[in-house]
Amino acid sequence: MTTISVRPLEAEEWVLYRAVRLAALADSPDTFGSTQCKERAFTEDEWRERLAKRNQFVAEDGDEACGLIGIVPTGPEIAQIVSMWVHPATRGRGVGDLLVREALRWAGDRDVLQVQLWVTQGNDHAERLYARHGFQRTGLVQPVREGEDKPEFAMACTTPPPNGKIT
Secondary structure (H helix, E strand, C coil): CCCEEEEECCHHHHHHHHHHHHHHHHHCCCCCCCCHHHHHCCCHHHHHHHHHHCEEEEEEECCEEEEEEEEEEEECCEEEEEEEEECHHHCCCCHHHHHHHHHHHHHHHCCCCEEEEEEECCCHHHHHHHHHCCCEEEEEEEECCCCCCCEEEEEEEECCCCCCCCC
């Protein structure tokens, strides 16, 4: 078994980003606010622009991509985790924890005080993963996609400063 590593994706890696994102949308179509059909139509420029606007990280098992997470500033001292996914073959190996820790590290290094995210109702594995990292439900609920009935709920956590100690 190889060691899983997590690293940031660079804009020139848009092809890798596209492949992993489309795999995520195919594997878990009900858990994302977008669809594989919509994103498959994106141009190279759209993928590059999207990657440039996000702080996107990829998990790799050796040289194979096996997970994805993004974190996007949404306001002063607030960021949101987006596009979280782990390949089915590597679930249960701590990949999700590594990805969430990397996003929280990124946030803490930039003095982000709160990280928010949305979880599809019924995705108990994701809720437990985020709860392990200090996320709690906020009470906010919305549809996963506009015009659809499936709900998602918000979770948030306070980000510790880079030294790891909350004062």
